[in-house]
Protein backbone atom coordinates (compact mmCIF):
# COMPACT_ATOMS: atom_id res chain seq x y z
CA UNK A 1 0.00 0.00 0.00
CA UNK A 2 1.64 3.24 -1.16
CA UNK A 3 0.37 6.82 -1.05
CA UNK A 4 1.51 9.48 -3.55
CA UNK A 5 1.32 13.11 -2.50
CA UNK A 6 1.66 15.49 -5.44
CA UNK A 7 1.97 18.91 -3.90
CA UNK A 8 3.80 21.74 -2.24
CA UNK A 9 6.82 22.07 -0.02
CA UNK A 10 7.44 25.28 1.95
CA UNK A 11 9.58 26.69 4.67
CA UNK A 12 7.28 28.15 7.33
CA UNK A 13 8.30 31.32 9.20
CA UNK A 14 5.99 31.41 12.20
CA UNK A 15 5.33 34.17 14.76
CA UNK A 16 3.08 33.72 17.79
CA UNK A 17 1.39 36.97 18.79
CA UNK A 18 -1.37 38.17 21.15
CA UNK A 19 -2.87 40.54 18.58
CA UNK A 20 -2.25 40.96 14.84
CA UNK A 21 -0.69 44.40 14.06
CA UNK A 22 -2.82 47.04 12.31
CA UNK A 23 -1.52 48.64 9.06
CA UNK A 24 1.53 50.78 9.95
CA UNK A 25 1.82 49.25 13.44
CA UNK A 26 4.82 47.30 14.77
CA UNK A 27 4.13 44.72 17.50
CA UNK A 28 6.42 42.34 19.33
CA UNK A 29 5.77 38.62 18.88
CA UNK A 30 5.84 36.36 21.94
CA UNK A 31 7.46 33.43 20.15
CA UNK A 32 8.96 32.58 16.76
CA UNK A 33 10.28 29.57 14.84
CA UNK A 34 10.98 28.33 11.33
CA UNK A 35 9.74 24.88 10.35
CA UNK A 36 9.15 22.55 7.43
CA UNK A 37 5.71 23.07 5.89
CA UNK A 38 3.66 23.24 2.72
CA UNK A 39 0.28 21.54 2.54
CA UNK A 40 1.59 18.67 0.42
CA UNK A 41 4.65 18.07 2.57
CA UNK A 42 2.59 18.25 5.77
CA UNK A 43 0.11 15.67 4.48
CA UNK A 44 2.95 13.38 3.40
CA UNK A 45 4.69 13.68 6.77
CA UNK A 46 1.49 13.01 8.73
CA UNK A 47 0.81 9.82 6.73
CA UNK A 48 4.45 8.71 7.04
CA UNK A 49 4.55 9.33 10.80
CA UNK A 50 1.58 6.98 11.07
CA UNK A 51 3.53 4.31 9.20
CA UNK A 52 2.41 4.78 5.57
CA UNK A 53 4.73 4.24 2.63
CA UNK A 54 4.70 7.69 0.93
CA UNK A 55 6.01 8.94 -2.43
CA UNK A 56 6.42 12.74 -2.50
CA UNK A 57 6.19 14.44 -5.88
CA UNK A 58 7.14 18.07 -5.36
CA UNK A 59 9.54 20.86 -6.34
CA UNK A 60 11.98 22.76 -4.14
CA UNK A 61 14.54 25.46 -4.92
CA UNK A 62 18.30 24.93 -5.01
CA UNK A 63 18.66 26.88 -1.76
CA UNK A 64 19.29 25.89 1.85
CA UNK A 65 15.55 25.52 2.49
CA UNK A 66 15.23 23.03 -0.38
CA UNK A 67 18.14 20.99 1.03
CA UNK A 68 16.55 21.08 4.47
CA UNK A 69 13.20 19.96 3.07
CA UNK A 70 14.82 16.98 1.34
CA UNK A 71 16.54 15.96 4.56
CA UNK A 72 13.27 16.33 6.44
CA UNK A 73 11.47 14.02 3.97
CA UNK A 74 14.25 11.44 4.35
CA UNK A 75 14.11 11.72 8.15
CA UNK A 76 10.42 10.87 7.91
CA UNK A 77 11.20 7.88 5.64
CA UNK A 78 9.41 9.44 2.63
CA UNK A 79 10.42 8.39 -0.91
CA UNK A 80 12.23 11.46 -2.30
CA UNK A 81 13.09 10.02 -5.72
CA UNK A 82 10.56 12.41 -7.31
CA UNK A 83 11.49 15.58 -5.45
CA UNK A 84 12.54 18.02 -8.19
CA UNK A 85 15.22 20.57 -7.35
CA UNK A 86 14.72 23.64 -9.55
CA UNK A 87 17.84 25.70 -10.27
CA UNK A 88 17.74 29.43 -9.61
CA UNK A 89 14.37 29.38 -7.86
CA UNK A 90 13.53 29.85 -4.17
CA UNK A 91 11.80 27.12 -2.17
CA UNK A 92 8.19 28.03 -1.32
CA UNK A 93 7.81 30.17 1.80
CA UNK A 94 4.87 30.75 4.15
CA UNK A 95 4.76 33.62 6.62
CA UNK A 96 2.42 32.48 9.39
CA UNK A 97 0.96 34.47 12.29
CA UNK A 98 -0.64 32.48 15.10
CA UNK A 99 -2.88 34.38 17.54
CA UNK A 100 -3.41 33.49 21.22
CA UNK A 101 -6.65 31.63 20.32
CA UNK A 102 -4.64 29.25 18.09
CA UNK A 103 -6.14 30.83 14.95
CA UNK A 104 -3.61 31.32 12.12
CA UNK A 105 -3.14 33.59 9.08
CA UNK A 106 -0.86 32.55 6.21
CA UNK A 107 0.89 34.59 3.51
CA UNK A 108 2.28 32.30 0.81
CA UNK A 109 5.11 32.74 -1.70
CA UNK A 110 4.82 29.73 -4.04
CA UNK A 111 8.43 29.78 -5.31
CA UNK A 112 9.48 26.39 -6.74
CA UNK A 113 5.97 24.97 -6.20
CA UNK A 114 4.86 27.02 -9.18
CA UNK A 115 7.40 25.15 -11.35
CA UNK A 116 5.82 21.76 -10.74
CA UNK A 117 4.47 21.43 -14.27
CA UNK A 118 2.33 18.54 -15.60
CA UNK A 119 5.36 17.37 -17.63
CA UNK A 120 7.56 17.22 -14.53
CA UNK A 121 4.97 15.31 -12.52
CA UNK A 122 4.19 12.88 -15.31
CA UNK A 123 7.87 11.95 -15.54
CA UNK A 124 6.95 10.01 -12.40
CA UNK A 125 4.08 8.20 -14.20
CA UNK A 126 5.42 4.68 -13.55
CA UNK A 127 5.96 5.43 -9.86
CA UNK A 128 2.50 6.97 -9.58
CA UNK A 129 0.92 3.92 -11.21
CA UNK A 130 2.37 1.82 -8.38
CA UNK A 131 0.48 3.91 -5.78
CA UNK A 132 -2.92 3.06 -4.29
CA UNK A 133 -4.12 6.63 -3.87
CA UNK A 134 -2.97 10.07 -5.07
CA UNK A 135 -3.39 13.14 -2.86
CA UNK A 136 -3.52 16.68 -4.28
CA UNK A 137 -3.90 20.24 -2.95
CA UNK A 138 -3.85 23.65 -4.68
CA UNK A 139 -0.44 25.13 -3.85
CA UNK A 140 0.88 23.91 -7.23
CA UNK A 141 -0.31 25.04 -10.70
CA UNK A 142 -3.96 24.24 -11.36
CA UNK A 143 -3.10 22.71 -14.75
CA UNK A 144 -0.85 20.22 -12.94
CA UNK A 145 -3.65 19.31 -10.54
CA UNK A 146 -6.01 18.71 -13.47
CA UNK A 147 -3.42 16.65 -15.37
CA UNK A 148 -2.87 14.42 -12.33
CA UNK A 149 -6.62 13.93 -11.82
CA UNK A 150 -6.95 12.82 -15.47
CA UNK A 151 -3.91 10.57 -15.10
CA UNK A 152 -5.35 9.00 -11.93
CA UNK A 153 -8.72 8.42 -13.63
CA UNK A 154 -7.09 6.90 -16.73
CA UNK A 155 -5.11 4.52 -14.52
CA UNK A 156 -7.99 3.80 -12.08
CA UNK A 157 -6.08 5.17 -9.11
CA UNK A 158 -8.31 6.77 -6.43
CA UNK A 159 -7.64 10.49 -6.06
CA UNK A 160 -8.25 12.87 -3.15
CA UNK A 161 -8.33 16.62 -3.74
CA UNK A 162 -7.91 19.01 -0.85
CA UNK A 163 -8.94 22.35 -2.47
CA UNK A 164 -6.61 24.42 -0.30
CA UNK A 165 -5.99 27.26 -0.56
CA UNK A 166 -9.37 27.78 -2.21
CA UNK A 167 -9.50 29.13 -5.76
CA UNK A 168 -12.81 30.44 -7.02
CA UNK A 169 -12.25 29.17 -10.56
CA UNK A 170 -11.70 25.52 -9.63
CA UNK A 171 -13.32 23.38 -12.32
CA UNK A 172 -16.35 21.53 -10.93
CA UNK A 173 -15.98 18.99 -13.74
CA UNK A 174 -12.47 18.17 -12.50
CA UNK A 175 -13.66 18.03 -8.88
CA UNK A 176 -16.31 15.51 -10.01
CA UNK A 177 -13.50 13.24 -11.25
CA UNK A 178 -12.05 13.00 -7.70
CA UNK A 179 -13.03 10.15 -5.39
CA UNK A 180 -12.68 12.39 -2.34
CA UNK A 181 -13.06 16.16 -2.13
CA UNK A 182 -11.93 17.51 1.26
CA UNK A 183 -12.34 21.28 1.86
CA UNK A 184 -12.58 23.05 5.20
CA UNK A 185 -15.66 25.18 5.76
CA UNK A 186 -13.97 28.40 4.60
CA UNK A 187 -12.83 26.79 1.36
CA UNK A 188 -16.32 25.37 0.86
CA UNK A 189 -17.78 28.89 1.26
CA UNK A 190 -15.38 30.36 -1.29
CA UNK A 191 -15.95 27.55 -3.81
CA UNK A 192 -19.74 27.63 -3.58
CA UNK A 193 -20.16 31.34 -2.82
CA UNK A 194 -22.65 30.31 -0.13
CA UNK A 195 -22.86 31.15 3.61
CA UNK A 196 -21.10 28.72 5.97
CA UNK A 197 -21.64 30.26 9.40
CA UNK A 198 -23.51 27.27 10.91
CA UNK A 199 -23.53 23.50 10.52
CA UNK A 200 -26.82 23.72 8.62
CA UNK A 201 -25.43 26.29 6.17
CA UNK A 202 -22.33 24.15 5.67
CA UNK A 203 -24.53 21.15 4.90
CA UNK A 204 -26.53 23.15 2.34
CA UNK A 205 -23.33 24.37 0.65
CA UNK A 206 -21.84 20.84 0.58
CA UNK A 207 -25.14 19.44 -0.76
CA UNK A 208 -24.97 21.92 -3.64
CA UNK A 209 -21.66 20.29 -4.66
CA UNK A 210 -23.14 16.82 -4.30
CA UNK A 211 -25.98 17.90 -6.61
CA UNK A 212 -23.37 18.97 -9.17
CA UNK A 213 -21.98 15.43 -9.23
CA UNK A 214 -19.12 15.40 -6.70
CA UNK A 215 -18.67 11.99 -5.09
CA UNK A 216 -17.47 12.02 -1.47
CA UNK A 217 -17.43 15.48 0.09
CA UNK A 218 -15.71 15.59 3.47
CA UNK A 219 -15.90 19.04 5.10
CA UNK A 220 -13.56 19.64 8.03
CA UNK A 221 -15.11 22.24 10.34
CA UNK A 222 -12.47 22.68 13.06
CA UNK A 223 -13.95 22.41 16.55
CA UNK A 224 -17.41 21.73 15.03
CA UNK A 225 -16.29 18.35 13.66
CA UNK A 226 -16.46 16.78 10.20
CA UNK A 227 -19.34 16.35 7.74
CA UNK A 228 -19.26 13.56 5.14
CA UNK A 229 -21.80 13.65 2.31
CA UNK A 230 -22.03 11.17 -0.55
CA UNK A 231 -24.84 9.67 -2.58
CA UNK A 232 -27.15 8.27 0.12
CA UNK A 233 -24.67 9.08 2.90
CA UNK A 234 -24.79 11.82 5.51
CA UNK A 235 -22.48 11.41 8.51
CA UNK A 236 -21.46 13.97 11.10
CA UNK A 237 -18.42 13.23 13.26
CA UNK A 238 -18.15 15.62 16.23
CA UNK A 239 -14.71 16.90 17.24
CA UNK A 240 -13.18 15.95 20.57
CA UNK A 241 -12.93 18.98 22.90
CA UNK A 242 -9.39 20.15 23.66
CA UNK A 243 -7.56 23.40 24.44
CA UNK A 244 -6.30 24.64 21.04
CA UNK A 245 -2.76 26.07 21.01
CA UNK A 246 -1.94 26.17 17.28
CA UNK A 247 -4.28 25.09 14.48
CA UNK A 248 -1.68 25.47 11.70
CA UNK A 249 -1.60 22.38 9.53
CA UNK A 250 -4.45 20.65 11.37
CA UNK A 251 -6.33 20.17 8.08
CA UNK A 252 -3.20 18.63 6.56
CA UNK A 253 -2.84 16.21 9.46
CA UNK A 254 -6.49 15.20 8.92
CA UNK A 255 -5.77 14.32 5.30
CA UNK A 256 -2.52 12.47 6.07
CA UNK A 257 -4.27 10.34 8.69
CA UNK A 258 -7.37 9.82 6.54
CA UNK A 259 -5.43 8.44 3.56
CA UNK A 260 -3.17 6.33 5.77
CA UNK A 261 -6.16 4.62 7.37
CA UNK A 262 -8.37 4.52 4.26
CA UNK A 263 -5.50 2.98 2.29
CA UNK A 264 -5.21 0.23 4.91
CA UNK A 265 -8.88 -0.45 5.57
CA UNK A 266 -11.06 1.06 2.82
CA UNK A 267 -13.38 2.22 5.66
CA UNK A 268 -14.29 5.87 5.00
CA UNK A 269 -16.22 6.58 8.23
CA UNK A 270 -13.63 5.02 10.54
CA UNK A 271 -10.89 6.87 8.62
CA UNK A 272 -12.75 10.16 9.18
CA UNK A 273 -13.16 9.42 12.91
CA UNK A 274 -9.46 8.69 13.30
CA UNK A 275 -8.39 11.64 11.15
CA UNK A 276 -10.60 13.99 13.16
CA UNK A 277 -8.93 12.93 16.39
CA UNK A 278 -5.46 13.03 14.83
CA UNK A 279 -6.08 16.65 13.79
CA UNK A 280 -7.47 17.44 17.25
CA UNK A 281 -4.33 16.10 18.88
CA UNK A 282 -2.20 18.25 16.54
CA UNK A 283 -3.87 21.51 17.65
CA UNK A 284 -2.91 20.88 21.27
CA UNK A 285 0.77 21.39 20.36
CA UNK A 286 2.71 24.26 18.76
CA UNK A 287 4.05 23.82 15.24
CA UNK A 288 2.84 22.01 12.14
CA UNK A 289 4.71 18.80 11.33
CA UNK A 290 6.19 18.86 14.84
CA UNK A 291 2.69 18.62 16.25
CA UNK A 292 1.86 15.44 14.30
CA UNK A 293 1.82 12.33 16.48
CA UNK A 294 3.55 9.06 15.68
CA UNK A 295 1.38 5.94 15.39
CA UNK A 296 2.03 4.96 19.05
CA UNK A 297 1.32 8.43 20.47
CA UNK A 298 -1.87 8.62 18.42
CA UNK A 299 -3.12 5.16 19.47
CA UNK A 300 -2.78 6.18 23.14
CA UNK A 301 -4.81 9.37 22.52
CA UNK A 302 -7.42 7.63 20.37
CA UNK A 303 -8.11 4.91 22.93
CA UNK A 304 -8.46 7.36 25.86
Ligand code: RIB
Nearest residue numbers: 010037038039094249288
Ligand atom coordinates in the same frame (compact mmCIF):
# COMPACT_ATOMS: atom_id res chain seq x y z
O1 RIB B 1 -1.72 24.14 5.93
C1 RIB B 1 -0.62 24.71 6.56
C2 RIB B 1 0.44 25.04 5.56
O2 RIB B 1 -0.05 26.03 4.70
C3 RIB B 1 1.70 25.60 6.15
O3 RIB B 1 2.64 24.62 6.48
C4 RIB B 1 2.17 26.58 5.08
O4 RIB B 1 3.35 26.17 4.46
C5 RIB B 1 1.02 26.72 4.10
O5 RIB B 1 1.29 26.10 2.94
